[in-house]
Amino acid sequence: MITLNFPNKRSTGRLRRSLYSGTAVLAAAGAAFSFSQPAFAEPLPGGLGPCLGDDCPDDYPDDNHSGDIIGHDENVNIYVGGDYDVRGRAAEAEGLIVTVGSFDQAKDGGGIYNVGVVGVGSRVPPPNGSPYLIVGEDLTVADTDQLLAEEGTESGQVLYGGTTSGTVTPEAINDPDAINPYLDLRGELDIASECYANDGDLPRETTGTVSSEFGTVTFTGDGSSMLQVFELNADNVDVQNATIVYEDVPDGATVLINVVGETVDFNVANANAIQPWRETTLWNFPDATDITFGGSGQYMGSVLIGEPDSTTTVSAPGMNGRFYSAGSLIHTGTAGTEFHNYPFDGDLPDCDEDGPTPSPSPSTPAPTTDGPDEPTDGPSDGPSDGPSDGPDGDETLPVTGTSGTALLAAFGGLAVVGAGIVWMTRRRLNENH
Template identity: 45%
Template sequence: MSQRERGTRRVVRSVAAATATLAAAGGTLLACAFAAPGAGDGRPVAGPGPCVPGRCPAAYPDPHGGAVVGRDNGVNVFVGGDFAVRGAAAGAEGRVVVEGEFDLAKGSGSPPAYHVGAVGVGSRVPPDNGSPFLRVGGDLKLAAGQRLLAEDGPVNGTVAFAGRQTGTGTVSPKAVRDTGALAAFDGLREELTAASTCYAYDKGVPRKPTGTAVNQGKVTVFTGDGTSAFQVFNAPFDLVAPDGSAQSLSFRKIPANATVLVNVTDENGEARTINTSAVALAGVRRERLLWNIPDAKVVRIAGGGQLQGSVLVGRRSSTTRLSVAAVNGRVFTAGSLAHESGTGGAGGQTIHAYPFVGVLPECGTGPTPDGGHTDTGEPVPFPTGVLPPGFPGLEGLEGLEGLMGRPGAAGPDDAAPAEGRELPREGPPMRASMAVGATLMAVGAALALAVLFRTRSGPGSGPGRRT
């Protein structure tokens, strides 16, 4: 069996399993979709989202070291792989979720503490006291002398981990082993890949931009059309100065309250770098700015400036090396994350908790392969847009994000259903879920046959389909 055929069979199994799961759980998923945002019965959504009560502030202040101004129980950092802390990185504000292992080993010469949930200078909008500030699906690894702090002054939470705790480092106030720590996040990693790919590519080609992105050397300028409520920029290049050093990032002609999507793409699926000294928003709200990096295997976000806006990295086999002074927004990656200070750089790197409230395209593709790649880098066909004549298409289906709540919708990860609340047993929502479940099963079967058909007919076109 060829490598391409093995990859295709993996796609078929993935699509079939996802379809069967959705069909079986359709009632529950659709009930969550019909619920009001933040109602308490939803699960995390595929991508950075808004503040989840808590006590959300009316407006988020710029980073400061003053009093706590509110509470946000939304996930601020999601890592589908492993999370390593190195160098002199200082902390990640807000709720942090790691599917793999969390490894704190900052090394000699660096302050030994790393904060989760609350940091000394940030938005000062942490999660509720007593809740898990950090959830780890794998091992919690703490090197000798290292301190993992889920507290800052009057703010304090816990650390929950499903694997083992290794090393002689310490956790304060406490760590709790919980084999179900990541139960609510099943499938989210795959959804992130699907969403990131969809935001960057529309039916296999780069999404149509509304403006231009031009690297002018010391600055990359994003010039919008001045009118659209959804501004799209495609940047198939590194955001760096000619010598690789930091540059400023500047936005122009962006309407008030517009959602701004910047797709930083790499058709070779290798590496992309954002090295910034400053971001001139010029009216752009950080809460409506998303940096989407769908296909690079190595992502570097560096520089002495503060990167405004949220970050989404879509490739599951990716590693993001984050050494920028601060990110003022959500950081969601389907891959692994290394929070570090960079070679010879100053310390104190932080991720600050700011929500994402932009309105993004609806994506009905469901889970996709790893940005079109297998773990070895061998491209495999996408299960979308490959149906042979006579098979039903995906048109008219909301797809996975329609069921879960589209990216940008609220969904707490810890809250339980309200007292006495039950999922609907009959009526239009349940009938709709049964219909969607049946349709998904049919589409799953069609996709499986379609991918096999495509394999025998030859590769198609689109991101990741390189030979």
């Protein structure tokens, strides 16, 4: 397997190296003060993962929250690189949804499918008046159905690039350019998924083991690493009617689960035990082309599916975390099944920085394309405008702990001071000799 490099990593790497350079200058100058190097999270492509905006909640509630709106999130919660189909009795999908292909809703017996804001979930929708659903191609709603993007005073936009039919509330808006900032993400997710699963030509080294016994799938960590890496072979581990638990996984640790196999059928009965790691768990599927999330339990953690030719079928009662797929999605089920909007705040592996030229900052204007029907299947040589304050995009790559811009400015200033001290010292030494 060839080494795949994650292009968006390099900009963060440059920032880190700049900060380290400032530290080195001060050390060489014999500065009389010290400071600690902050921890940097390696995010998903395009700034995906964390909650974005000025109204993010400090804490998220337990799953199945049905109270007041507790905040707003500008980031993408569901990304589909192919087509998004709503079938069966699927009920709702919370947060900002982006599908590069088509959106087709045809529920069994008809009914409403809520997007953006939902009755039960985190209760953190996108900002009022912003896009709730962005469709690159056609938007189709069956005659017996309704696509609903509002609740009370909370209301969002439904944007599409092709044709539309059926009942959409509020009325859908034709905007072929709305998808442009998100086209490159399809290829970037593919690259990132491979990178997280493999380190060069070898599978990424694990920190723990996975076992299945008496209906319980146990992920046993090393008790200390803040990045816990597991490999789950879907052909060898029974995940039918399973209970999911972690052992020896530190509080706050990132849990990266690389799921091996082209066909994966998950049937989870209970995953409540891993809810404390809900916002730092990533289920990564680098090779799978046929994935099923079923069972009677709520899934915990975010999902990354890298294969552009994949189809994922979700019939589980609830998916609690980001859902990012380079392929297609079928949301179905025999009862009200839901996607809930929870961030991913984990610290992922830093991939090789000697790969392709990184995409410019998301503040760069979106590339011109021939239309929404030509999604890219790999990293582009053009800008990658990831999600932000609406389709135009103006967020920068997030840095854990504090503002990357502020840190860069602060450390840059310290570096200048340190460099001046070094120069003065050398000058005085030269004068003395």
